């Protein structure tokens with residue numbers, strides 16, 4: 602794999618923190634072992650009709666600010682620009698217009714991919730992310746120091762930050778509705794709400810078999826590629842599509858090597874990082890602490906202490 606500037610920054614971010622964790626025990630990312638029992642999701646992009654009900658359901662389930670009546674999600678003007686997930690939209694749907702007359706547009710729902718070996722966890726100094734034994738990657742804001750190296754490290758650019766919250770800024774991303782799926786019969790809100798069953802929830806190993814069966818049964822309908830089977834070392838969220846993924850906004854330059862593993866090679870090549878990174882990170886931490894203190898001072902009671910309600914389901 603060629604490593605471009607963006608990847609270099611991601612790998613360097615993860616590498617630096619891995620170096621830091623050699624001196625700060627709390628930051629070591631737990632080793633993971635691939636499990637057939639991990640839960641996952643399979644999005645079939647040939648079925649998605651772009652109704653955005655999954656966006657509504659996600660916001661509803663996570664009690665995120667800015668919710669609107671479900672009918673408001675019929676607004677198709679949002680497809681006029683490319684959207685990314687952010688702190689109040691943990692999943693977004695984008696439209697990819699047809700390249701030739703007669704073709705249909707393709708709608709692509711994006712969210713955290715729940716990587717086998719998450720670069721976000723590897724990059725985190727204080728182990729605020731962890732790969733659960735059920736498969737989802739979760740974030741714990743109680744230990745987060747706000748350095749945002751997870752945002753740099755993620756190859757899918759999924760973690761978002763609540764920049765607008767001066768009191769308790771935190772990272773936000775899809776949890777695979779962990780609180781729901783760990784209850785008997787629980788299904789993630791987006792999958793439960795999708796009117797055309799474009800999103801299937803289940804064991805990742807079974808979803809992979811389902812994806813292979815679908816492709817084998819209709820080879821003219823699907824491209825022979827299950828996105829997430831190998832990308833970044835494998836992810837719990839999988840996709841199948843009728844067009845090549847590079848035409849649908851997916852990064853196809855991501856190697857099958859997990860990003861934390863790339864980190865290890867980088868570390869051996871740049872040992873200086875091992876010694877410098879802890880100081881840089883602690884400097885970043887001090888900076889964010891100071892910034893937050895100033896924000897709190899500016900918003901003392903009697904001035905402007907109001908804040909937006911915060912999502913309640915983003916944490917472990």
Ligand code: SF4
Pocket residue numbers: 713714715716719720721722738754755756757758759760774
């Ligand atoms: S997609 Fe990004 S945020 Fe999600 S688990 Fe992978 S590295 Fe972490």
Ligand code: SF4
Pocket residue numbers: 658659660662663691692712774775776777778789790791792
């Ligand atoms: S799994 Fe849950 S948190 Fe993730 S996109 Fe779907 S509804 Fe949102």
Ligand code: SF4
Pocket residue numbers: 648649650651652653654655656694708710794795796797798799800
């Ligand atoms: S709810 Fe289903 S069909 Fe509608 S946009 Fe989301 S994934 Fe596509």
